[in-house]
Amino acid sequence: MMKVELRSDNAVGVAPEMLAALAAANHGTELAYGGDTYTEHLHNLVREVFEHPSARVFPVTTGTAANSIGLSAMAPPWGAVLCQHNAHIIVNEGGATSMFGAGLVMKGLGGDSFKIDPAELESFLEATGWGDPHVSQPAVVSLTSPTEYGTVYQPKEVATVAEIARRWNLGVHMDGARFANAAARLGCSPADLTWRAGVDVLTLGATKNGAMSTDAIVSFDDAASEQLVYRTKRAGHTASKMRFQSAQLIAYLTDGLWLELAGHANRAMERLAAGLGQLDVGFVNDPDVNILFVTMPPDAIDRLAESGVLFYRMDESTVRFVTAFATTDEQVDTAIALVGAALG
Ligand SMILES: Cc1ncc(COP(=O)(O)O)c(C=O)c1O
Incomplete structure (x- = not known):
């Protein structure tokens, strides 16, 4: 996986x-x-x-x-x-x-x-x-x-x-x-x-x-x-x-x-946020940079945790996603697909 x-x-x-x-x-x-x-x-x-x-x-x-x-x-x-x-x-x-x-x-x-x-x-x-x-x-x-x-x-x-x-x-x-x-x-x-x-x-x-x-x-x-x-x-x-x-x-x-590396991380988040925005999740913050908190049903978060996406669970229904200078488009697209699958 x-x-x-x-x-x-x-x-x-x-x-x-x-x-x-x-x-x-x-x-x-x-x-x-x-x-x-x-x-x-x-x-x-x-x-x-x-x-x-x-x-x-x-x-x-x-x-x-x-x-x-x-x-x-x-x-x-x-x-x-x-x-x-x-x-x-x-x-x-x-x-x-x-x-x-x-x-x-x-x-x-x-x-x-x-x-x-x-x-x-x-x-x-x-x-x-x-x-x-x-x-x-x-x-x-x-x-x-x-x-x-x-x-x-x-x-x-x-x-x-x-x-x-x-x-x-x-x-x-x-x-x-x-x-x-x-x-x-x-x-x-x-x-x-x-x-x-x-x-x-x-x-x-x-x-x-x-x-x-x-x-x-x-x-x-x-x-x-x-x-x-x-x-x-x-x-x-x-x-x-x-x-x-x-x-x-x-x-x-x-x-x-420094701006190139950070710009990459920010763009990876833009891509992730655009994809997640099409799904049934709530955004806690405007992802101005490389950090996004979203709310999702607790059982979907449980399934996501089993799917290979690594993230922090802040509480029962909130998770944090952070992209980095090394995050690839392929990883982002995989994450979006796995969140979609976890939501069912
Ligand atoms: C906004 C902010 N300030 C400071 C720090 C502290 O950095 P460090 O973990 O290297 O002590 C962090 C770490 O996550 C952070 O997110």
Whole structure:
């Protein structure tokens, strides 16, 4: 039976281009802990790609590390990070932000399409007991784009949230574990999606889009960058052989490879969504990128699980499908046929 992998973009392997970059970096010697020529090149490349003259990049091994260490550099221990209540940082990271943030807490806000509702953010800030030591002091707003539910923030939507954050003296963080998928979808520049819209610190994911255990914190804020030099080391994320992380990220960001890989994953989802749209399933989210949640009768999900399609079952009648840079049209078409058969 042909297996069709739709559980996660974490389930697929490493993109051949990134593996080749690793192999190419595997010669000679280099200074450790980021003192190597690859990491220096990466810094310049990030500044060029993000059109920001003082951006700094800190490679780490996971998205959780990028989020939690990045956030810890933006808030005091008595602070609060405000995020949409489905955000990975609050639901799926085991409190890593609180640990690296020395007690920093996260507060979940509502919002349609899995994005923060600006009006709710404003009301929350208005109702905050500012200066009251009994109350965690809001310090950062964290947006996820694409969201955990596969929707993306338009640059204008980021700017709206960031403008509120600025007025209340909060920093702006973006969890971009799948940032390339958002950039490929929107077709706008990385700068427009981040610092030009008000983002101070970005989690730039690469692993889900083809890297081997390599994501990065990109900081557009000098004060956060200064702290991140120390915080990444203290958190155990300053790799001695950083050149291998940097070599991958260089390949990723060169000649648009990141957008090509993400564009492929997005197109695979478009094809899947078009096919599933013809069947009797409900869409939970607009599949702006490579993630789609659908509702189906529980017995159809049981049959689908036996059919060779690999997916996550979120509850009795909801499943999650995720495509990746390696998903083929044939796999997508097989999945559509098997969902059709499972529905009966
Ligand atoms: C939106 C989002 N942020 C962050 C992460 C964390 O990445 P990691 O699992 O590498 O820690 C994930 C992982 O699935 C994610 O989906």
